[in-house]
Amino acid sequence: MKVLANIFVFVFCLFGFTQNNQLFEEGNALYNQEKYSEAIEKYKAILNSGEHSADLYFNLGNAHYRLNNIAPSIYNYEKALQLAPHDEDIKNNLSFAQNMTIDAISDVPKVGFSRIFNNVVNMASRDSWAIIAIVGVVLFVLLFLLYHFSYSTSRKRFAFVTSILSLLIGCMALALAFQKEQLQKKDNPAIVFVQESRVMTDPNKSSEEVFRLHEGTKVQVLESYNDWKKIQISDNSSGWISAQDIKLLNIF
Missing domain, CATH: 2.30.30.40 (SH3 Domains)
Structure with a gap:
């Protein structure tokens, strides 16, 4: 029975994926025909099924932008950017949409150590910093064992220095992972x-x-x-x- 249930779930998911892919293609066709409102309905139907992707939000933002729907276009570009934070097309279109807003609010720039620290934290994701921390600790253990069992003075010196560096890198990466998590929790x-x-x-x-x-x-x-x-x-x-x-x- 469990096998049959798993097969049913797989078939259901496959059917849902196929249906959503068809809706996405239909939405794109309507967009190319400049039927932006109809395209939006197709894209929304995919979202209502529980599927989310950067391409989907990007196209939804484009359709709203064509209709001069300021808030929905910015909202969907921002959602797309959350899923694909390095996509230049999304960033560019978001900038175009933001130019339609009325409020001109100046950013308060971070200066000094605060700016440098935030730049370092944002160089990688929380998970990436955590992986670096784990690698650093593993290297520390291996190098410490090499130091302990080596008979050569030069090899012991090398293992000792690099093990300490690995431990420091691991500890720093762990601290940055926690800081990144705190920033993500505050980001709402x-x-x-x-x-x-x-x-x-x-x-x-x-x-x-x-x-x-x-x-x-x-x-x-x-x-x-x-x-x-x-x-x-x-x-x-x-x-x-x-x-x-x-x-x-x-x-x-």
């Missing part, structure tokens, strides 16, 4: 999806307005309270916005 971006949204000092409509944001602007969600989200923009200004006015990027 969202896109403003309404034409204009009021950002308040407190999570209620009667509080004082701090500033206003417009569709397509990217924000960082810091915390939640009832139907409100505390957000921060790239110039470090913060406030509370209605949860209905934004759409989180980290939810698939």
Whole structure:
């Protein structure tokens, strides 16, 4: 029975993949015919089935961009970039879409050690740093054994020095892996999806307005309270916005 169940699951997944591939091709054909709204429906049907890919979000972003749907185009390009962070086509199209936004928010640049440290942390993913840490520790053990069992003075010296270096690299990589994980946990971006949204000092409509944001602007969600989200923009200004006015990027 277990074998039959596994076969059924495999056939079901294969059927779903084939169906989604057909929908994707149909969506692309509609896009090439400039039927962007119909193409969007095809792409959304694939998303509703639970399949996610950079190409799917990229094409969805392109279709929304053609219809001048600012927030959905930016949102889908950002989703595509999450799945393919080094894709230049996605980055370029995202820049074009961001040029349509109203809000001109200046980034607060990181300087000094903070900038250097963040650049080092972001050189690799959490898993990559973890793998480097494991390799460093394994090398340390092997080199330490070589040091312990070697009779040659020069070989013992070489094994000792390189084992210490391997251990230091492993420890540094482990620390960077933890730091990368912390940064990922804090990274909770969202896109403003309404034409204009009021950002308040407190999570209620009667509080004082701090500033206003417009569709397509990217924000960082810091915390939640009832139907409100505390957000921060790239110039470090913060406030509370209605949860209905934004759409989180980290939810698939």
